[in-house]
Amino acid sequence: MKIRYALPVVVAFTSLANAVELHHVIVRKGTDGLDMVPLTISNAGKEGVSCNADFAHWYSAGIAAVEPGKSARVELWFDPKTGTFTILNDKRENLPIERLWCGLSGHSYATRVQITLDRADAAKGARAVSCGVEHDKLACR
Numbered sequence: 001m002k003i004r005y006a007l008p009v010v011v012a013f014t015s016l017a018n019a020v021e022l023h024h025v026i027v028r029k030g031t032d033g034l035d036m037v038p039l040t041i042s043n044a045g046k047e048g049v050s051c052n053a054d055f056a057h058w059y060s061a062g063i064a065a066v067e068p069g070k071s072a073r074v075e076l077w078f079d080p081k082t083g084t085f086t087i088l089n090d091k092r093e094n095l096p097i098e099r100l101w102c103g104l105s106g107h108s109y110a111t112r113v114q115i116t117l118d119r120a121d122a123a124k125g126a127r128a129v130s131c132g133v134e135h136d137k138l139a140c141r
Helices: 003-017 119-124
Strands: 039-043 049-056 059-066 071-074 077-079 084-088 094-096 099-104 127-134 137-140
Touching: 039 049, 039 059, 049 094, 059 071, 099 127, 099 137
Parallel strands: 039 127
Antiparallel strands: 039 071, 049 059, 049 099, 077 084, 084 094, 127 137
16 A cells, blocks of 8 residues: 555544544523522631632632631532532633632642532531631641
8 A cells, every 4th residue: 555545544543533522511500509608718817818719620710818817708609419519700600619729828829728618518508717827838627
């Protein structure tokens, strides 16, 4: 077989192997069927605290900045059917939370600590954490 015939065949099969099937994604909007579970973050330390949510492995956003001695309230929504916590964006689209974390302002990623969310928080109807520095690291309980 000559190379000029084999090369197009190889290229054709290679492109099929890398193809991605696209699906229409329906984005849930609003709060129907969801329970509000407000999160209160208090800063008991002497440095500012910055809190973020990871919504997907490729997308995260800041959700609160808390100065020393202050608190911030973040509206979280819980879907009892799926066990998912979400935040609404400005279009009221549900952004499922994969991870929630806080760190010291200015170097929040390097000093981050994860804030856990679970069904017990949803059953109580609220979640509150107090953050402060312990042994040179941020701790939120």
